[in-house]
Amino acid sequence: MSPSMQRPDAVTVSDSVEAFLTGTALVAAFTTLRPDGAPHVAPVRFTWDVTAGLARVMTVSTSRKARNLLASPGSRVALCQVDGFRWVTLEGTGTVVTDPERVALGARLYARRYWSAPPTPAGRVVIEIAVDRVLSLNA
Structure with missing residues (x-):
């Protein structure tokens, strides 16, 4: 999926939630x-x-998070970013993606956000989270 293509069921978020998810709180x-x-x-x-409408996490196929998703395709996941008394949780379906183009896209987006490329270990994959619910407080 190209970054400009929106899923028909993608959620919308407020400007403040968008700013929080792309801002300086960098770990979830x-x-x-x-x-x-x-x-x-x-x-x-x-x-x-x-x-x-996707959150992406770079990892390797042998990580516990990837193995959990591979063992139960289509399962639900949650990603929660916290900064003091502000937080946003993204919920949705997690998928382990091995397609080289989508892994490369995940790496480019990661490098843009974190100012350096992600590690490139053998077995690198991207987990794509098709977000369908957003919960937040003070964001």
Whole structure:
């Protein structure tokens, strides 16, 4: 999916939420479910693509978060960015993507947000989160 192509079911966010998701709070807690149903929460860097309605997390296919999603395709995930008493949670369906063009797009968006390219380990993938719910406080 190109960054200019919007999903028909993509959510809309307020300008203040958009600013928060693309601002200086750079780390979020990413929650997936293990095969036994227990939550797995990991700190991640991410990007928010408002046009496509996608959040993206760069990782490797052997990471616990990727393995959780591969074990349960179409499962729900949550990404929560917090800064003091402000927070935004993005909820949606997480997908592990191996397509080289989409992984490269994820890496370019990451480099733009974090001012440096992400690591390039073997097995690099991008997790795309098709956001369908946004919760926030003071953002």
